[in-house]
Amino acid sequence: MIITDTHTHLYSEAFDEDRAEMMQRTLEAKVSRLFIPAIDSTYTASMLQLEKDYPENVFLMMGLHPTHVKDNYKEELAHVVEMLDKHKFYAVGEIGIDLYWDKSTLAIQQDAFRYQIQLAKQHKLPIVIHCREAFDEIFEILEEEKSEDLYGIFHCFTGTLEQAHQAISYNMKLGIGGVATFKNGKIDQFLNEIDLKHIVLETDSPYLAPKPFRGKRNESSYILKVVEKLSGIYNTSEEKIADITTDNSKAVFGV
Known part of the structure; x- marks a missing residue:
């Protein structure tokens, strides 16, 4: 069984004290494919070091977080361009719009999102979308940019069934993580109406730890709790959940 975590911030300061031990737990849990989203230029060196330390397991993205x-x-966008030109990345991400923390930056967030979608198309890469309190704004730009070469993952999907179908219509897989295990997470109530071929797994570690770790630091090994939850939702084996979602991740990232 191979499990893929399509979204984990392994370079986070939250792991500075025990990163090697955390990675050992992750690999022992058969979570052997780890996709690393970018935040901004200050983390690039740490990301490249992770790739060097775990070349068989770590796959990097490049982008500017909203x-x-x-x-x-x-x-910052110039740094993204420079890095995409000189290093191998597997997605442009995480990119998108976040209106939870600061609505005043909406216009420049929209500009950065559009620009990075176009970069992804130029480099024939998928995008990985961050959306918080901004479904309408995200969908508006995806509608403008939609094309056969626009595809990727709607990271940490927390929308409605209707929004799930809309995201899928733009060639997006849905990134499902710890929220699916929350009592008030809601997505577990309709996920079985979404074909597994549209789903990938993620942790977003060190954030959004699944039950029973909710409120604690998340890590990639905890994705086993998400696999267990989806096994119940889809009434199928954990192995099948792992296999299908890993195949889906390969279809997106090309590796």
Whole structure:
């Protein structure tokens, strides 16, 4: 059984004290494919080091996270361009719009999102979308940019069934993680109406730990709790959940 975590911030400061031990637990849990989203240029060196340390397991993305779209965002986007030109990445991400923390930056978030979608198309890469309190704004841009070469993952999907179908219509897989195990997470109530071929697994570690770890630091080995939950939702074996979602991740990332 091979399990793929399509979204984990392994370079986070939250792991600075015990990263090697955390990675050992992850690999022992058969979570052997780990896709690493970017936040901004300050994390690039740490990401490259992770790839060097775990070349068989770690696959990097490059992008500017919407909560880090600030006054200097054009400099940050120039860094994204430079890195995409000189290093192998497997997606442009995580990118998108976040109106939970700061609505005042909406216009520049939209600009950065559009620009990075176009970069992904140029490099023939998928996108990995961060959406928080911004479904309408995200869908508006996806509608503008939709094409055969626009595809990817709607990371940490927490929308409604209707929004799930809309995301899928833009060639997006749904990234499902710890929220599916929450009592008030809601997505577990309709996930069985979404074909497994549209689902990939993720942790978003160190955030959004699944039950029974909710409120604690998340790590990639905890994805086993998500596999267990989806096994119940889809009434199928954990092995089948792992196999199908790993195949789906290969279809997106090309590896």
